[in-house]
Amino acid sequence: MRSGWGAWFARRISLSLLTLFLLSLVVFAGGQLLPGNVGRTILGPLADARAVAALNHQLGVDRPAIVQYLGWIGGLLHGNMGESLEFRSPVAPFIGAALVKSLKLAAVAFMIVVPLSIGGGVVAALKAGTAIDRTISLAGLSLTIIPEFVSSIVVILLFGIWLRILPISASWPEGAGPLDQLRHLIPPAIPLVVIQFGYIARMARAGTIEALEADYTRTAILKGLPRALVVQRHVLRNALLPTITVIATQTAYLVGGLVVVETLFRYQGIGSLILTAARGKDFPMLEGGILTVGAVYIGATLIADALAVLVNPRLAPEMTG
Amino acid sequence: MQRPYSLIDPLRRQLGPIENHLVDEFLAGRLSRRFFLRRASVIGLGGPVLGAIAAAFGPWSAPLVQAATGKPGTTIRVGTTVPAGAIDPVTVGDTGGLLMLQQVGEFLVFDQQDLRLAPMLATSWKPNQDGSVWTFTLRQGVKFHSGKTLTADDVVATIDRLADPKNASNALSVFKGVLSKGNTRKIDDHTVAFHLDAPNGNFPYHISSDNYNAIILPADYQGDFEKTWDGTGPFRIEKYTPKVGASFVPNPDWWGGRVLPARTEFSFYTDQQPQVLALQGGQIDIVSQIVVQGAQGLLGDPDISIIKIEAATHRQVHMRCDIPPFNDKRIRRAMALTLDRPAIVTGLFRGLSDLGNDSPFAPVYPSTNKSVAQRRENIAEAKALMAAVGSKGFSVTLTTEQYQEMPDYAVLIQNAAKEIGIEVRLKIEPQDAYYGSAVFGKSDWLDSPFGMTDYGHRGTPDVLLAAPLMSGGSWNAAHFRNPAYDKLVAEFVAAVDLSSQRAIAGKIETLLLEETPIIFAYFYDFLTATRKGVTGAEPTAIAQLFLQSASAG
Numbered sequence: 001m002r003s004g005w006g007a008w009f010a011r012r013i014s015l016s017l018l019t020l021f022l023l024s025l026v027v028f029a030g031g032q033l034l035p036g037n038v039g040r041t042i043l044g045p046l047a048d049a050r051a052v053a054a055l056n057h058q059l060g061v062d063r064p065a066i067v068q069y070l071g072w073i074g075g076l077l078h079g080n081m082g083e084s085l086e087f088r089s090p091v092a093p094f095i096g097a098a099l100v101k102s103l104k105l106a107a108v109a110f111m112i113v114v115p116l117s118i119g120g121g122v123v124a125a126l127k128a129g130t131a132i133d134r135t136i137s138l139a140g141l142s143l144t145i146i147p148e149f150v151s152s153i154v155v156i157l158l159f160g161i162w163l164r165i166l167p168i169s170a171s172w173p174e175g176a177g178p179l180d181q182l183r184h185l186i187p188p189a190i191p192l193v194v195i196q197f198g199y200i201a202r203m204a205r206a207g208t209i210e211a212l213e214a215d216y217t218r219t220a221i222l223k224g225l226p227r228a229l230v231v232q233r234h235v236l237r238n239a240l241l242p243t244i245t246v247i248a249t250q251t252a253y254l255v256g257g258l259v260v261v262e263t264l265f266r267y268q269g270i271g272s273l274i275l276t277a278a279r280g281k282d283f284p285m286l287e288g289g290i291l292t293v294g295a296v297y298i299g300a301t302l303i304a305d306a307l308a309v310l311v312n313p314r315l316a317p318e319m320t321g
Numbered sequence: 322m323q324r325p326y327s328l329i330d331p332l333r334r335q336l337g338p339i340e341n342h343l344v345d346e347f348l349a350g351r352l353s354r355r356f357f358l359r360r361a362s363v364i365g366l367g368g369p370v371l372g373a374i375a376a377a378f379g380p381w382s383a384p385l386v387q388a389a390t391g392k393p394g395t396t397i398r399v400g401t402t403v404p405a406g407a408i409d410p411v412t413v414g415d416t417g418g419l420l421m422l423q424q425v426g427e428f429l430v431f432d433q434q435d436l437r438l439a440p441m442l443a444t445s446w447k448p449n450q451d452g453s454v455w456t457f458t459l460r461q462g463v464k465f466h467s468g469k470t471l472t473a474d475d476v477v478a479t480i481d482r483l484a485d486p487k488n489a490s491n492a493l494s495v496f497k498g499v500l501s502k503g504n505t506r507k508i509d510d511h512t513v514a515f516h517l518d519a520p521n522g523n524f525p526y527h528i529s530s531d532n533y534n535a536i537i538l539p540a541d542y543q544g545d546f547e548k549t550w551d552g553t554g555p556f557r558i559e560k561y562t563p564k565v566g567a568s569f570v571p572n573p574d575w576w577g578g579r580v581l582p583a584r585t586e587f588s589f590y591t592d593q594q595p596q597v598l599a600l601q602g603g604q605i606d607i608v609s610q611i612v613v614q615g616a617q618g619l620l621g622d623p624d625i626s627i628i629k630i631e632a633a634t635h636r637q638v639h640m641r642c643d644i645p646p647f648n649d650k651r652i653r654r655a656m657a658l659t660l661d662r663p664a665i666v667t668g669l670f671r672g673l674s675d676l677g678n679d680s681p682f683a684p685v686y687p688s689t690n691k692s693v694a695q696r697r698e699n700i701a702e703a704k705a706l707m708a709a710v711g712s713k714g715f716s717v718t719l720t721t722e723q724y725q726e727m728p729d730y731a732v733l734i735q736n737a738a739k740e741i742g743i744e745v746r747l748k749i750e751p752q753d754a755y756y757g758s759a760v761f762g763k764s765d766w767l768d769s770p771f772g773m774t775d776y777g778h779r780g781t782p783d784v785l786l787a788a789p790l791m792s793g794g795s796w797n798a799a800h801f802r803n804p805a806y807d808k809l810v811a812e813f814v815a816a817v818d819l820s821s822q823r824a825i826a827g828k829i830e831t832l833l834l835e836e837t838p839i840i841f842a843y844f845y846d847f848l849t850a851t852r853k854g855v856t857g858a859e860p861t862a863i864a865q866l867f868l869q870s871a872s873a874g
Contacts, residue, residue: 034753036753036756036757036758036759037758039489040756040758040759041405041753042405042406042412042414043412043414043489043491044414044415044491045756045759045766046414046494046759046788046796047414047491047493047494047759048486048490048493048494048497048795049759049760049795050486050493051486051488051489051490051491051493051494052489052759054486054487054488054489055412055489058489086405086406086407087406087407087563088406088407088409089407089547089563094563094564153594153598156595156598156602157598160598160602161598161601161602164602164603167604168595168598168599168602168604169588169595169599169604171565171588263590263591263592263595264592264594264595264598265595266588266589266590266595266599268564268565272591273564276403276405276564276591279753280405280406
């Protein structure tokens with residue numbers, strides 16, 4: 001079994017590296033299609049063409065595209081993510097700081113939404129067809145369709161401006177402790193919880209209902225096991241498998257896709273970092289940002305798959321296959 | 322009323338012809354007090370003569386330098402746009418970046434809110450007979466934050482660096498045809514002479530705070546501004562974190578005297594809405610710049626003050642003169658006549674805007690000739706023009722940017738054009754797609770037959786008269802070629818006295834109304850929002866914010 005895990009892990013890692021490499025190629029090729037050039041973006045549309053040419057030369061973006069890409073990937077293999085064209089300093093500190101911030105926000109959002117939505121989904125399934133089920137399902141569905149920019153502004157207006165109990169900006173002051181940081185992270189986490197709750201709860205509900213109707217559950221009930229024990233031992237284990245996968249796929253969104261929430265709450269996460277890098281045609285920053293989010297996503301699915309095995313060891317042989 | 326001219330006459334003997342002409346114009350009543358003061362500031366007429374005229378005609382309405390009256394020692398918290406890249410005085414071209422430069426750096430001359438020039442690192446300046454050489458005297462005893470004393474060498478090196486085509490300088494487009502590398506010359510340690518490419522009556526604006534790249538740096542600047550932040554200004558850097566924010570503390574050695582705040586803090590935002598919310602929630606004291614769209618809530622908020630500056634910020638709606646459907650000037654005029662400008666200004670800016678008269682001469686400029694009649698909506702005349710061409714209408718695409726009020730303005734144009742049978746389709750693009758490579762043949766901005774472009778404020782109309790409208794101009798999206806116009810602009814730029822400038826401006830305005838290559842429908846105000854109780858903050862129309870006299874009481 002142990003060697004099975006090792007082989008599985010090695011295979012997954014090499015596949016992941018291949019995926020990241022292909023991703024870097026796609027990003028680079030896509031970057032070539034964006035209009036304009038970085039010198040023009042930095043200096044603005046009204047700058048003199050001679051100044052633009054001089055800056056492009058200084059930044060090295062007047063070299064052939066393939067030379068630029070090879071130079072960048074060569075640096076990456078030596079552990080150097082390159083230098084930002086716009087900020088003219090190494091990209092690694094930018095990405096590192098943004099990633100830490102994004103992970104913190106994602107963690108707070110997960111801590112709230114995972115127990116809430118799984119609990120909600122399981123309760124809805126156990127009370128399927130009742131008013132409780134309908135309330136949870138309908139509420140989840142309604143919340144999911146509220147766009148982040150609406151829920152974010154409602155949160156800011158309600159807690160930040162009218163009640164004044166939570167900060168408006170998610171950026172905590174320098175030297176803030178964990179509790180203070182948490183207080184700053186709750187407002188931006190709320191819109192994320194609102195969006196995620198319905199989706200995860202629906203998955204948990206469907207999985208639970210399926211497990212409740214499965215033969216092994218009927219057998220367990222017929223054996224005379226108490227209902228609570230049946231739910232705990234047989235239903236939840238099987239019901240939560242698809243839910244774990246869904247949560248893992250949401251990681252990429254929560255870490256890299258929060259441009260609106262980051263903008264409204266003035267939070268310098270990796271989502272807005274990638275967006276501004278793309279706008280500025282800042283290729284090393286863009287590659288670094290996207291590959292980092294890609295790596296987080298791959299890591300999360302890896303963990304989810306491993307968790308799935310732990311919850312249901314019958315899946316293990318599939319790994320070695 | 323008898324004027325006590327005897328007070329002024331002895332002083333006038335010391336003045337040159339350009340200065341005396343200006344005084345004559347004012348005494349003859351052909352110049353308002355406001356425009357006289359502005360023009361006097363441009364040609365460096367100051368001190369004793371202004372003092373004597375003031376003594377003779379009563380005190381001026383506004384002091385030349387804002388006095389610091391607020392409570393000292395407060396922290397001023399400002400929300401502003403995130404600087405788009407490295408803070409380097411040579412390359413910066415965005416509002417967040419230029420705001421950072423100006424916190425620590427200073428210019429030779431300060432272009433004030435009312436377009437009067439005030440001394441900053443230069444104490445006085447004057448042109449030669451034809452305005453082709455301008456000589457500036459520098460302030461003595463000014464120290465950089467590094468401790469080095471400011472001399473003419475620093476000024477020469479700074480301006481030469483900006484005028485050098487090899488340096489990726491963002492000021493190159495301002496200096497084009499005005500000042501070349503090597504022509505800024507040291508006379509002595511405290512005197513610098515600028516030998517211009519051609520006579521220029523508005524030259525001091527080109528090296529004033531209007532040219533936001535032109536903060537004076539030490540001669541040995543190495544391109545590492547984010548490490549040194551070495552300027553001469555009232556504030557020194559405390560901390561700068563890219564994309565996040567910056568803080569500054571007073572410079573105890575500042576030549577200008579006491580700096581009121583104990584500290585200033587800048588938080589960077591990527592959007593206006595969170596800044597508005599942070600101001601309303603009391604987390605910041607000032608939003609350095611607001612636009613009416615999305616900030617309507619602030620305009621009526623009793624807890625918020627709005628600082629309003631009349632400016633020349635505008636949109637140019639170009640119609641290509643070289644290809645159909647706008648290659649006949651009558652069709653271009655017809656298009657311009659469909660617009661109800663007062664209604665547009667009310668709808669888009671709540672009236673916080675001047676009307677445009679289809680030329681770069683904004684009402685804010687002293688040189689604008691206001692005797693030229695304002696163009697008004699006239700559908701009957703527009704229809705007659707269309708009939709005269711034999712056009713029953715056509716359809717055309719208006720290409721523009723997704724930026725501030727521009728899509729709304731495009732819809733207003735679309736509706737207005739229907740009145741004369743022109744069907745306007747809209748193509749609204751992200752800004753970078755609209756500008757493309759910003760060169761002819763690779764840019765929707767410069768290639769589209771009908772387009773709308775954003776232009777920021779400038780202290781003089783010179784650049785706006787040249788690049789977008791002169792034959793071969795690098796921003797000439799209208800592809801307008803008119804030798805008579807080119808000649809008039811060259812005359813205007815060379816004119817040193819205001820009455821000549823106005824006379825030529827009148828001819829240019831009339832010519833542009835006749836030809837209408839570009840619709841200039843409005844010039845909107847620059848707005849800064851502060852919490853009630855904030856005093857002494859002094860923004861400029863190009864989005865600088867001077868805080869040395871600010872207090873958040």
